[in-house]
Amino acid sequence: MKFSIYRYNPETDKKPYMQEFDLEVPEGSDMMLLDAMLLLKDQDATLSFRRSCREGVCGSDGMSINGKNGLACITPLSSLKTPIVVRPLPGLPVVRDLVVDMTQFYKQYEKIKPYLITNDEPPAKERLQSPEERAKLDGLYECILCACCSTSCPSFWWNPDKFVGPSGLLQAYRFLIDSRDTETDERLADLDDAYSVFRCRGIMNCVDVCPKGLNPTQAIGHIRSMLLKRGV
Amino acid sequence: MVATVTSLGRSGLHDWIIQRLSAVIMLAYTLYLTYFVISTGDVTAAAWQALFATTFMKVFSLLALGSIVMHAWIGLWIVSTDYMPKLAIRMAFQAFVIIMCLALMIWGIQILWSI
Numbered sequence A: 001m002k003f004s005i006y007r008y009n010p011e012t013d014k015k016p017y018m019q020e021f022d023l024e025v026p027e028g029s030d031m032m033l034l035d036a037m038l039l040l041k042d043q044d045a046t047l048s049f050r051r052s053c054r055e056g057v058c059g060s061d062g063m064s065i066n067g068k069n070g071l072a073c074i075t076p077l078s079s080l081k082t083p084i085v086v087r088p089l090p091g092l093p094v095v096r097d098l099v100v101d102m103t104q105f106y107k108q109y110e111k112i113k114p115y116l117i118t119n120d121e122p123p124a125k126e127r128l129q130s131p132e133e134r135a136k137l138d139g140l141y142e143c144i145l146c147a148c149c150s151t152s153c154p155s156f157w158w159n160p161d162k163f164v165g166p167s168g169l170l171q172a173y174r175f176l177i178d179s180r181d182t183e184t185d186e187r188l189a190d191l192d193d194a195y196s197v198f199r200c201r202g203i204m205n206c207v208d209v210c211p212k213g214l215n216p217t218q219a220i221g222h223i224r225s226m227l228l229k230r231g232v
Numbered sequence B: 001m002v003a004t005v006t007s008l009g010r011s012g013l014h015d016w017i018i019q020r021l022s023a024v025i026m027l028a029y030t031l032y033l034t035y036f037v038i039s040t041g042d043v044t045a046a047a048w049q050a051l052f053a054t055t056f057m058k059v060f061s062l063l064a065l066g067s068i069v070m071h072a073w074i075g076l077w078i079v080s081t082d083y084m085p086k087l088a089i090r091m092a093f094q095a096f097v098i099i100m101c102l103a104l105m106i107w108g109i110q111i112l113w114s115i
């Protein structure tokens, strides 16, 4: 099986290049791309990429696979056309090969205050939530921050310092809709500028690539309705 | 919160609402003009003049013109902040758009006034 993998070591390479690999894949085996890449790393130990859980839970191995962002560890080789072209997530600075600098992505995440804020008296035991209130967090809390969505979003490419991006906005909505959070109005006020939310043009690249099957566009729509309700 | 100075509205929501509202007005205006042209058959200069002489049409035209100007300002401002990373180019472009928008508005008022 043929592979074409993006290589770049800023210390020694003047510019990035694609390296061709060939791998014997035993008949009938359906390994994941990550397994194949670990075998390629045996061929060339300098090949660098991140991974940890190897089961789609940690969000470390987001990369561009045949032009579409995804997690290598849950992408079966059988689902890919050869040669398999692997590149780093687009739009972020490359540290080395497939390892990108995620600072910008995390900064946006930090901006939306990804934690519960409550100003009322703490209850004696715990803050209760009805099953219905809890159900509202489904489809939001599952995000693993793999950045596949934000780095496939043109609005995030152009303004990564100003547009929160699909992942951050999905998380923003997760806290806006949480019945235990009392900071809803301040959170909305923070988002009501020309960039943070409104740079979303509804292209839905984010929905297309999310390996967890989440829908950031829908969450962004909900935030927009909340802003509308608050401002009109 | 990201601060912006050259955007038209005060907030993202503000721009968003203006963008949608102005689109509806422009659509209504286009449909009305199309209806006029089709139903009149022979559009003479006199018929055209008579149409724009009514207060209704003057107000409607001004509204449509205002909508075009605001719509263009917001839209082009967004395009410039997406695709013109160079500050000097972005500023020059935005200044050009804003001046053109204001000039068009004044020119339009002046034309409608003279009918």
Ligand code: SF4
Pocket: A152, A153, A154, A155, A156, A165, A166, A199, A200, A201, A202, A203, A204, A205, A206, A207, A216, A217, A220
């Ligand atoms: S729907 Fe919005 S957030 Fe998602 S990719 Fe498109 S512009 Fe980006």
Ligand code: SF4
Pocket: A142, A143, A144, A145, A146, A147, A148, A149, A150, A166, A167, A170, A209, A210, A211, A212, A213, A214, A216
């Ligand atoms: S929304 Fe999906 S694609 Fe985006 S960071 Fe979360 S899990 Fe990854």
Ligand code: FES
Pocket: A050, A051, A052, A053, A054, A055, A056, A057, A058, A059, A060, A061, A062, A071, A072, A073, A074
């Ligand atoms: S290695 Fe953890 S998500 Fe792929």
